[in-house]
Each structure stands twice: as structure tokens, then as C-alpha cells.
Amino acid sequence: MLTLHVNGERHTLAAEPHHTLLEVLREEMGLTGTKHGCELGECGACTVLVDGAPILSCLTLPIEIGDREVTTVEGLAKGPDLDPLQIAFAEEAAAQCGYCTPGMLLAAKALLERTPLPSREQIEHAISGNLCRCTGYTAIYEAIEKAAKRA
Numbered sequence: 099m100l101t102l103h104v105n106g107e108r109h110t111l112a113a114e115p116h117h118t119l120l121e122v123l124r125e126e127m128g129l130t131g132t133k134h135g136c137e138l139g140e141c142g143a144c145t146v147l148v149d150g151a152p153i154l155s156c157l158t159l160p161i162e163i164g165d166r167e168v169t170t171v172e173g174l175a176k177g178p179d180l181d182p183l184q185i186a187f188a189e190e191a192a193a194q195c196g197y198c199t200p201g202m203l204l205a206a207k208a209l210l211e212r213t214p215l216p217s218r219e220q221i222e223h224a225i226s227g228n229l230c231r232c233t234g235y236t237a238i239y240e241a242i243e244k245a246a247k248r249a
């Protein structure tokens with residue numbers, strides 16, 4: 099049995115001790131917004147926030163999390179209100195296949211929390227661990243800039 103704090107709620111559940119946070123989120127908790135990519139720490143598709151900082155859930159065991167708060171893409175919206183980043187991504191067509199998008203959104207969320215008006219260079223650095231095969235990144239950079247200016 100393990101206890102995790104995810105998206106503002108406390109969950110106690112049974113999971114294999116060798117299952118990664120990515121596997122527990124998706125398979126035990128049904129939070130499939132967090133994506134299975136490389137499972138090697140190279141693509142960023144599995145990015146979630148732990149106490150506001152991005153981590154790779156494919157390389158993290160739930161026991162390492164302790165009492166810290168996990169935020170997945172499902173926790174970004176507040177009820178019916180999307181996060182400004184989600185709105186800007188939709189407006190700028192910054193998601194195409196969408197596979198990288200949850201990780202991108204969370205990496206960008208962490209950036210805007212610590213740097214509300216980031217430079218293009220800071221944005222590039224913040225999402226440099228998140229690979230996108232579709233967009234060429236320009237729309238993603240522009241969406242993050244748009245969300246930052248609105249906030």
C-alpha cells in the first residue's frame with residue numbers, strides 16, 4: 099500500500115513496489131494524461147510536477163515522493179476553467195498529435211511559476227527536455243509567451 103497526494107487529493111492504493119510513478123499514475127489511478135514515451139528519461143512525455151518542480155515520472159518510484167504534492171495534466175484546469183497555458187496551446191495550435199503536450203504544459207507551468215515573463219531563451223531551456231516530433235516548437239514557444247503575457 100502507498101499514499102500519494104495527487105492533484106489536491108490524497109490517495110491510498112495498492113501497487114507493486116517496483117512500479118514507477120508513471121505506471122502508478124496511469125495504471126493504478128487511471129490518470130492517462132501522463133504519457134508513456136521512451137521510459138529512459140529522454141523524451142519528457144512523462145513529466146509531472148512534484149511540489150511545483152518538473153520530474154520524469156518514468157524514472158521515479160512513488161516511494162521517493164513521500165508527502166509531496168504531485169500535479170499531472172489533469173490537475174491543471176480548475177473545474178471548467180482551463181489553465182491559461184492550455185488555452186494558449188489550443189489557440190496557437192501548439193498541440194498536433196498531442197503526445198508531448200501534457201509534459202510540455204507542465205514544464206511550462208513550472209517555468210511560469212518561477213519566471214512569470216520568461217525570455218524566448220528561458221522558454222527554450224525550460225522545455226529542452228521535452229521532445230516534440232510534430233510542431234517544430236515555434237507554436238509551443240509562442241503559446242507559452244502568450245500565456246505569460248496574459249497572466
Ligand code: FES
Nearest residue numbers: 135136137142156
Ligand atoms: S517516458 Fe519518461 S522521459 Fe520519456
Ligand code: FES
Nearest residue numbers: 194195230231232
Ligand atoms: S504535438 Fe506531436 S509530439 Fe508534440
